[in-house]
Amino acid sequence: MIQPSGIILDLDGTVYRGDELIPGARRAIEWLREQALPLVFVTNALESCAEHAAKLARFGIPAERDDVVTAPLVLTRYLGRHMPGATLFTISDPPLVEQLGPSFRLSEDPNEIDAVVVSCDRTLDYRKLNVAFQALRRGARFFAVNADAVCPVPGGEIPDAGAVIGALEGSSNRKVDLVAGKPSPLMAEAALERLGRPASECLMVGDSLATDVMMGQRAGMTTALVLTGVTRQADLSEAPVQPDHVLESIAEVPRLLGG
């Protein structure tokens, strides 16, 4: 039994998988809220905080926009603070551009691009890669919303941001300057700020060793891995990062907390 004072929950693979709620997730979240434990959802997915909140509500889990911290939100805040008014070039599926908002200009001219921002892009092509390559060669900053190698889809997985980052690193002789999403410390900071609790008192629950558990561990949180997403029990023996707790699913979180 552990007694955290704040809870960080991953979404896809933890609360739901694609369009299906994980059995017991709704009840577990209700229980956490009954204990008056501050709770925030974190995700590397590109949709906006409001869209994620709406999706949770459709599953019967009431949520506000501010209950969700997304990788695009973290990157947009970082850019707003460190490169206000910057001219960007994005290689990404559409939801990212909508969220960069009016504070940034977009350009396809390598000479005026201040930063290249990449994520998963299912319409990736050579022309976009070459625009980003030319901008990086001229000194543009290189940011990734997330660095996930693959993205789960019904029936399997497809290449995610890792493909775009690899293509640009493999040609430009540049390394990505900053990744905003999990396991980035920026993401942990944003979540902790919402909770108003120190990392050492928080529990991070997620299905990925490389993103959820890694982020929690680096930040000094207690970590719980759930086996309802990308990680199988058998994957654990050889993993370089080990969670503090392993749960069949989020449904077991109340019991972990003595409920």
Next chain:
Amino acid sequence: MIQPSGIILDLDGTVYRGDELIPGARRAIEWLREQALPLVFVTNALESCAEHAAKLARFGIPAERDDVVTAPLVLTRYLGRHMPGATLFTISDPPLVEQLGPSFRLSEDPNEIDAVVVSCDRTLDYRKLNVAFQALRRGARFFAVNADAVCPVPGGEIPDAGAVIGALEGSSNRKVDLVAGKPSPLMAEAALERLGRPASECLMVGDSLATDVMMGQRAGMTTALVLTGVTRQADLSEAPVQPDHVLESIAEVPRLLGG
């Protein structure tokens, strides 16, 4: 003064640059042939040996198909020996497919692809990357014609095979199994076989530290870097690989050999 018994010459950046002959190249090659020194041209470019020979002939340098060893030739021979009749999926500019010849079947079905073969592809898109990714995930071999990061074009450089390799390595959790082109030992072996001389008696002349000089040095050849291509004198001080000789251009080769 050195006395090699065989000469290996890189093409682009050494004998010509794009569509312009390097001044003195024709005379230097004539001189080498007057000394009855066996000579072979090597290149990572995708065009066929016959096309390269024809290009040399247009510059007034008589050449036969067998005077040229290309990366696609080396890879095609390797595949013919180790995976005869294999089903391939290629991500590459067009000249590669023409050279794979009738001995290989091409497929876009990840379930029947035995090997993914990549090079520079200026029509790269997400669909192709995903076909290759799915094939690699199912155990297909992973071969690269070449691994050059960039390709010189008039006015600059564009992403080469390194972008495709990076995209697949960054998403599939696989590393490329074999690179055929320079600095691969396969390329050195093919060139030495043509010359019929041991590596220790051969001189490798090229403009790239990472491909030409690296290949020659690893194989035990004497190496001469020419400054008419991708390398500047200033690049040498920090380079991890150092040539035995540095020449302004191929025009100085006869003098290096006592001519």
